[in-house]
Amino acid sequence: MANFNIDAKKELTYDAIVIGSGVSGGWAAKELTEKGLRVLMLERGKQLEHITGYENALKAPWELKYDGRLTTQQIESHPKLSRDYPYNEMTEKYWMNDSDSLYREKKRFDWFRPNIVGGKSIMWGRQSYRLSDIDFEANLRDGIAVDWPIRYADIAPWYSHAEKFAGISGEKLGLPQLPDGEFLPPMDMYYLEKEVRKRLEKSFPGRVMTIGRVANLSKAAEEQLGVGRGPCQFRNRCSWGCPFGAYFSTQSSTLPAAAKTGRLTLRPDSVVTEITFDNDTQRATGVRVRDAVTMQDREYFAKIIFVCASAISSTALLMHSTSDRFPNGMGNDSDQLGRNLMDHHFRTGASGRWEGGHDHYYYGRRANGIYIPRYRNIGDDKRDYLRGFGYQGGASRGNWQRSVAELSFGADLKDELTQPGEWTMGLGGFGETLPYSDNRMWLDKETKDKWGMPVVVFDAEIRDNEKKMRLDMANDAKEMLEAAGLKDVKTYDKGSFPGMAIHEMGTARMGRDPKTSVLNGHNQIHAVKNVFMTDGACMVSTSCVNPSLTYMALTARAADFAVEELKKHNL
């Protein structure tokens, strides 16, 4: 009995703790377990079993109750989440209730928090692009914020590593601003997209339209078949959960790979409230966890900790992990924790109507669009703003949801809607947002959520640089669509609030200098060497491309470094 306490602690001790089970957490668990570590992965959300957990995934349209609509009850109980489409009839069980997800908005911030194992890897948009040296050098070149501590060459092999396992379909373009990767075959373009592509390349040399690079298996390679994944069935139901495992998610990909090692322990319903710190060793010792259901507190111990709870939650956790050494939050010597909060700005562009092409149709539902890589402020192009944007969009033929003549009804209406409508095409920009030190989040220690965690306060907005860029995002789209021959092209700007793109970044940035950054070039907290953060919090600038692939690559790279450091007894 004398050893009881030692034995008990041993049971609660792992080689590594991974906080969060989304894109980054899943990759951390996979890489660390495959390198021989015993890993505890903690997820605050509930269990979501692969395939059987996706209750709506195989429902036909007539098996849904409201064709995607929310009920008045859901709108009232989710005043924030219900402001935008990701929370809908098919996905509502995947998101956290607003009453559990308390936060305050000095300025509007849409914080989409999942409540499941797998996190947002279940509902994500799956667009997967590499950053380039144009991105990694941008802050240095522009004299903004701090320089990225890494360059493309540092991360390129890890992009390849991530792509080969995740399975990214796409087309090689040979562009410096959008490096090619290890691609599965590209998906097909619609008739109209092919027409527009031809005309665009003629009218605007240097601008390219390609099919989206997307984490859906156009063809399952050995790496994916090995974890039980199958090819994309083109159902376009991805965010409901894919029973074919055809897109990358924690459940379809990294979780089975980690589980196969026999070294993974996954604990859902585990709210990490604090990372514990030992002042003698200047290392983190483990985490405190509050059970989301029973409210019981437990403590776990590990040699290394990967914080992958998503940018906002990871940052809030560090802020809440105070000690004599870190009164303002773990690793926050620089006062940068919570600052430089960024998201892509979007929801502006143009769309138009195509005359003809009525004898062209399609087969299958493609869960992907087209992509026009950034061309602004590259080479000789100089605008009155910094950085740039890419376009996502696509063509479609009108379906039964299209608008019809004001008074139309009866047999004529029915006949009309059982036939395809006109071809249309739209382009929407995704723009880079600069890091502003006073675009920030902090904790309101007076107000706590039901697990006793102080709530997050947001104070961030897009500014002049982004607003100027948005004019180009709308006008360029119109100009290109018109040049390609579309008619009645109209621009739109529906406004963009931070958080809406669900690409939160920057609140614990990497950097070379501990005085001005939280993490070093290996995603390691400068002052707490055994804690790594590899989600969006680490980003020094946003680029204009979707960020998840970069989190995968950075996580794998950091895991490799961490294990090497463990072997050298540096951690």
Add this chain to the structure above:
Amino acid sequence: MISRRDALQRLTLLLGGALSAQLTAGVLGQVINLGPSVLVSAAQQKLLTEVADTIIPTTDTPGSKAAGAEQFIIRVLRDCYVLEDQEAFYDGLSKLEDDSHRLHNQSFADLDAARRHEIVKQTAISNKAFFHNLRTLTVTGYFCSEIGATKALEYLPIPGRFEGDVPFKPGQKAWAL
């Protein structure tokens, strides 16, 4: 550890005290009724069925009535519309029935197809908001129904492949979503 009631009070503060009594009840896990929803009588349901079937009638494929689109309409109105909007909808339906009595001394359900068409046409002009609401709900309910999706349109549960440019064959139906 804090109680749910504490959490709620905090939520109320966060929302600037604007939390409704119903929401409070709901968050506390009680059965909630967000205001009494309109109780739809058998007569109203019958009327709605016939009106919706005039919007999407049987042609060479079955129409709204066969597809049961009125069930979708009633469900969406009850669960997804606030009471005020539910009432506006059923008021519009009553007015349409009144028009039928006034002009033809008959219930809408008893009119022949031509007269039904006339009444709905008049309503489309005189009560645009109601008509557009009715049409959107009927069209959605119909094309999302099994009959609408598989008979009026063509539904592919598992397409298995994607081809972006295939010839549109004469007589081919549009894809269901």
